[in-house]
Amino acid sequence: MPTDERLYSYCAELMGSPILLKLYSHDEALASRIFQLIKRYEDLLTVNRAQSQVMSINHAAGQHPVTVSLPVYALIKCAKAASMAQDSAFNLAIGPLVKLWRIGFQGHRVPSAAEIAERLPLTRPQDVILDDEACSVFLAQAGMEIDLGAIAKGYIADRVRDSLRQQGVSDALINLGGNVHTLGNWSVGLKKPFAPGDALIGSIEVASQSVVTSGVYERYFEQDGKRWHHILDPRSGYPLDNELDSVTIISANSLDGDIWTTLIYGLGVVKGCAALRHHEDIEAIFVTKNRDVILSSQRNFRFSLLDDSYRLTGCTA
Secondary structure, three states: OOOOOOOEEEEEEEOOEEEEEEEOOOOHHHHHHHHHHHHHHHHHHOOOOOOOHHHHHHHOOOOOOEEOOHHHHHHHHHHHHHHOOOOOOOOOOOHHHHHHHOOOOOOOOOOOHHHHHHHHHHHOHHHEEEEOOOOEEEEOOOOOOOOOOOOHHHHHHHHHHHHHHHOOOOOEEEEEOOEEEEEOEEEEEEEOOOOOOOOEEEEEEEEOOEEEEEEOOOOEEEEOOEEEEOOEOOOOOOEOOOOEEEEEEEEOOHHHHHHHHHHHHHHHHHHHHHHHOOOOOOEEEEEEOOOEEEEOOOOOEEEEEOOOOOEEEEOOO
């Protein structure tokens, strides 16, 4: 990290989240270019407004393919591949269930079992038909909707990193509402689930890595004495229910972080640790409801525990 302690922070509200850019130089023009870049990609990928390339695909579900730009097509292709993995909790076609639950939006509620059963057939990722030559996407059934919300921030964070590098920036941090990407050496806080304010479990020391956290405390509501969070299981249509409060992925690319937080959350600690043994470039920090902090490895980061009500351990063989 540079010895110059002057740190400049720039903020904007984009993608429904506060966006934070930290630089070791005062450069309003650079910050403006970065926020404009984020806005351009948000306009392509959002499903939270009537018009975008993704919404054009959704509007044409069951009718005809829609040709999209190469970046959008490449991201959808990546998302479909992740969705097709065996027992994957990641599903780009989960849109009908997201809109049914509306967790994090006005009108949230627990749907009936019949409503969920009705929508599950509309969430089959194999019904997202891709044509590489035409760069087109076709949703085979009317009522299908793809939702790239679980992957868009990671993709955009990687594009921001690339842009900063191209502009000669060697030390920077970008936080896209949970997706943190770093150039140079930084300390990133690991949030304490359901705690007020900025209470932390620990700090993560990284160098030019992405840090992505997904947790049940981010968006949820309570009904009938039970908490319902936004991480849906595409197999059942209900929020995933396991031992985890959060999963943090440390990786070179934030897109991988987005995919793997969902995959690992769906697998749980034991299966998640086993899966990561085959992916040395992906590392995880599990936070359990029982206040265990479990590190899959520490090849590309260092973790310091700051809250002694948690226990720090590693993945068991």
